[in-house]
Amino acid sequence: MIFLLMSAHRWDPPSPPAALDYVAWELEKIGIDSEIADISFMDIEELESLLQSNQYDGVCVTIRNLERTAFSEKLHFPLPAIKKLVQLVKTYCSGPIIVGGNGFSIMPERILDYLGADYGIHGGGEDSLPLLIKYLFENEGDPGKIPHLVYRQNSSGKKSIIKRNLMSPYKRKLPAVKRGYVNYCRYFRPGYENFSRFGNIETKRGCPYHCMYCVEPEIKGRKVRVKSPEDVTQEVDWFLRKGITCFFLTDSEFNADCEAAVALLQYWRKRGYHRKIQWLTYATPAHFSEELAALLPQSGNLGIAIDFGHISNKMLANLGKSYTKSDIEEALHLGEQYGLTFKGSLILGGPEETRETIREAIEFFHGVVCEITIALGIRVFPNTPFGERIRKSGSLVDNPNLYGKVIDNDDLLEPVYYISQELGEDIFDYLSDIIPNPQQFYTLASPFKVQSVINGHFRGVIPEYKTAGALQMQYITPAKEKDASLSSRK
Numbered sequence: 001m002i003f004l005l006m007s008a009h010r011w012d013p014p015s016p017p018a019a020l021d022y023v024a025w026e027l028e029k030i031g032i033d034s035e036i037a038d039i040s041f042m043d044i045e046e047l048e049s050l051l052q053s054n055q056y057d058g059v060c061v062t063i064r065n066l067e068r069t070a071f072s073e074k075l076h077f078p079l080p081a082i083k084k085l086v087q088l089v090k091t092y093c094s095g096p097i098i099v100g101g102n103g104f105s106i107m108p109e110r111i112l113d114y115l116g117a118d119y120g121i122h123g124g125g126e127d128s129l130p131l132l133i134k135y136l137f138e139n140e141g142d143p144g145k146i147p148h149l150v151y152r153q154n155s156s157g158k159k160s161i162i163k164r165n166l167m168s169p170y171k172r173k174l175p176a177v178k179r180g181y182v183n184y185c186r187y188f189r190p191g192y193e194n195f196s197r198f199g200n201i202e203t204k205r206g207c208p209y210h211c212m213y214c215v216e217p218e219i220k221g222r223k224v225r226v227k228s229p230e231d232v233t234q235e236v237d238w239f240l241r242k243g244i245t246c247f248f249l250t251d252s253e254f255n256a257d258c259e260a261a262v263a264l265l266q267y268w269r270k271r272g273y274h275r276k277i278q279w280l281t282y283a284t285p286a287h288f289s290e291e292l293a294a295l296l297p298q299s300g301n302l303g304i305a306i307d308f309g310h311i312s313n314k315m316l317a318n319l320g321k322s323y324t325k326s327d328i329e330e331a332l333h334l335g336e337q338y339g340l341t342f343k344g345s346l347i348l349g350g351p352e353e354t355r356e357t358i359r360e361a362i363e364f365f366h367g368v369v370c371e372i373t374i375a376l377g378i379r380v381f382p383n384t385p386f387g388e389r390i391r392k393s394g395s396l397v398d399n400p401n402l403y404g405k406v407i408d409n410d411d412l413l414e415p416v417y418y419i420s421q422e423l424g425e426d427i428f429d430y431l432s433d434i435i436p437n438p439q440q441f442y443t444l445a446s447p448f449k450v451q452s453v454i455n456g457h458f459r460g461v462i463p464e465y466k467t468a469g470a471l472q473m474q475y476i477t478p479a480k481e482k483d484a485s486l487s488s489r490k
């Protein structure tokens with residue numbers, strides 16, 4: 001049997017779809033071959049001829065992003081394009097279409113329904129795939145008992161309902177992964193600015209924090225799972241043999257388990273890996289220990305993307321952060337002491353944000369050597385504390401703080417952003433006025449005017465989506481192009 005594994009999100013510059021190594025390996029274990037296609041590198045005609053000339057027994061699709069999570073006048077939303085891909089696959093392949101990935105796992109039942117795909121695996125449930133294949137091709141087992149499975153349950157005479165099974169029981173040890181099904185050389189470019197294309201390795205998985213807007217705990221699990229230093233290093237060695245020396249460690253937060261982070265760096269240091277590799281990762285100001293800070297400069301670390309969220313203690317609490325301004329000061333102090341490169345980010349515009357709280361955050365960084373990405377506007381995702389609060393508070397269109405698709409979108413599938421109405425239409429002019437160092441603060445998308453005009457089903461934006469993604473990094477003052485930044489996640 002042979003499956004096609006497809007990365008369905010068109011993004012420039014593309015990041016290697018590491019997930020497809022996990023999926024291909026699970027399939028190989030049960031004797032199924034696979035071919036990999038990344039839609040970022042191909043047009044629809046190429047995909048069509050691939051499907052025409054090969055009889056695939058099934059197709060697995062990874063959906064990395066639900067959108068850009070950066071507000072702008074024209075929003076990015078890839079699902080309509082992915083739905084077309086699924087329809088195209090169905091024309092040529094009668095086997096099952098199975099969907100998974102970070103974007104998918106944000107609202108798996110709804111997305112399975114929207115795409116018209118057959119099955120989904122939500123979260124890190126790649127090891128449930130063989131059970132599903134056994135059920136589909138050998139009629140063995142019961143879909144109701146396959147962890148992580150998302151599927152249609154037909155009851156006689158009625159419309160089918162989509163069910164989602166629970167995740168597998170927690171196990172702390174994250175198993176080793178065989179790499180090399182994805183052609184990473186196609187993506188890789190050396191050089192710090194090309195981090196999007198670096199080899200990517202997961203050293204731990206899961207996020208124990210409670211940031212009110214973030215999907216990470218829901219899609220990766222709240223309890224942290226850890227890969228052993230030996231197993232991580234085996235993956236590093238695979239990449240090194242291919243000439244790939246720069247990595248993005250894809251943990252939710254590298255220091256979500258600080259002891260495990262320290263153990264990995266000590267292991268690398270002892271074996272001289274700091275001379276062979278360079279790497280980046282995300283970390284949180286909470287639990288940023290001195291031991292970790294001291295090891296980082298001797299481990300090949302190129303930089304740490306660190307989301308401060310805010311500086312004002314009131315706003316940090318509103319964002320659900322588990323730390324305060326003094327923890328941020330402490331982390332920055334350690335960074336300075338040990339010569340670390342931090343790439344910071346701030347999430348502005350949340351509940352109770354005012355121009356004063358924004359001024360407090362900007363002024364804090366005066367004289368601090370740290371570039372800051374500003375995300376103005378918070379994407380309201382379902383299955384997050386913020387999303388649930390917004391849904392319970394009444395209709396989207398009646399909430400004057402909401403922008404994007406505010407009509408006919410109660411389940412929040414399509415992009416909706418929260419921007420505190422206190423800020424005013426010209427908030428970017430204000431930011432530009434108060435920013436002391438123009439080369440320190442930038443945004444992921446072009447600065448915009450906050451406008452309350454309703455256009456079709458949308459407030460404050462052009463009522464159509466970009467389905468292919470790219471960043472438009474710009475300094476806030478003056479508007480000048482910037483290379484894609486590290487702090488681009490949230």
Ligand code: B12
Pocket residue numbers: 009011013014015016018019020022023060061062063064065066067068069070098099100101102103121123124125126129195196197198199200202214215216220248249250251252282444471486488489490
């Ligand atoms: C590292 C990272 C980056 C790096 C990537 C660098 C690199 N060289 O790879 C950088 C900084 C470039 C980046 C950029 C962006 N990112 Co990012 N990123 C991540 C991060 C931390 C890791 C991604 C990863 O590789 N994970 C490891 C792989 C193995 O995990 P996985 O893809 O989830 O796959 C697992 C499962 O989902 C499952 N699975 C996946 N697919 C399938 C399919 C099937 C059939 C099955 C059975 C299973 C399955 O199996 C895998 C193993 O468990 C994730 C969060 C996370 N912890 O995963 C955010 C994340 C993916 N990013 C996100 C976002 C928003 C972005 C940006 C849009 C940010 C922005 N505004 O610019 C851009 C988009 C870039 C792009 N290329 O698409 C969001 C996406 C969700 C959303 N909100 O839509 C995430 C989830 C973060 C978050 N919590 O919000 N990112």
